[in-house]
Amino acid sequence: MATPLQASVRYYRRAITKVLWVPTIANKNAPTRAELDAGTELSVEVGAMAGWQTTSETVPTPALGSRFTPVVGGAITAADSSLTFWASKDGDDIRQVLVREATGFVVWMDEGDVPAQTMDVFPVTVTSQAKVRELDAxxxxxxxxAITSEPAENVVIPAAATP
Known part of the structure; x- marks a missing residue:
């Protein structure tokens, strides 16, 4: 008999997930605690998000000797991605941090900033600061x-530096 999958410990994302803007990371596959601490935590002002996942295409590999067409993994792509923040009436908001053409890293700590848990590191360039205009919102x-290269996924979060 197959071993059953362990039951997940489910959670509600709000107040747990952390999103960071980190201007510089030397190795996206192993960010240091100092690099992460030098970033800006965005979570407190994020009102919505879209994208932030990778997908893999498949490539058909037909053979004359069979009517079945198998496929192999192909290109890896990332969805168009955005973060939506609350605007400030005085203009002192995310527009001061994520300016158009800024390059850096958006770091997702889905289960919180907990050492030994995992995070995803997305290398990005800011392409726009669109003002969302709705009457009753x-x-x-x-x-x-724009996600500029393959994200580093499931990277272990480093421990805090010891004083």
């Missing part, structure tokens, strides 16, 4: 990004 700014 609080003002927001949507930051759209």
């Amino acid at each position: 609080a003002a927001q700014i949507m930051i759209q990004v």
Whole structure:
């Protein structure tokens, strides 16, 4: 008999997930605690998010000797991605941090900033600061990004530096 999958410990994302903007990471596959601490935590102002996942295409590999067409893994792509923030009436908001053409890393710590848990590191360039204009909603700014290279996924979060 097959071993059953262990039951997951389910959680509600709000107040747990951390999103960081980190201007510089030397190795996206192993960010240091100092690099992460030098970033800006965005979670407190994020009102919505879209994208932030990778997908793999498949490539058909037909053979004359069979009517079945098998496939192999192909190109890996990332969805168009954005973060939507609350706008401030005085303009002192995300527009001061994520300016158009800024390059850096968006770091997702889905289970929180907990050493030994995992994070995803997305190398990005900010492409726009779109003002979301709706009649009956609080003002927001949507930051759209281009994901510039393959994200590092399931990277172990480093421990805090010891004093």
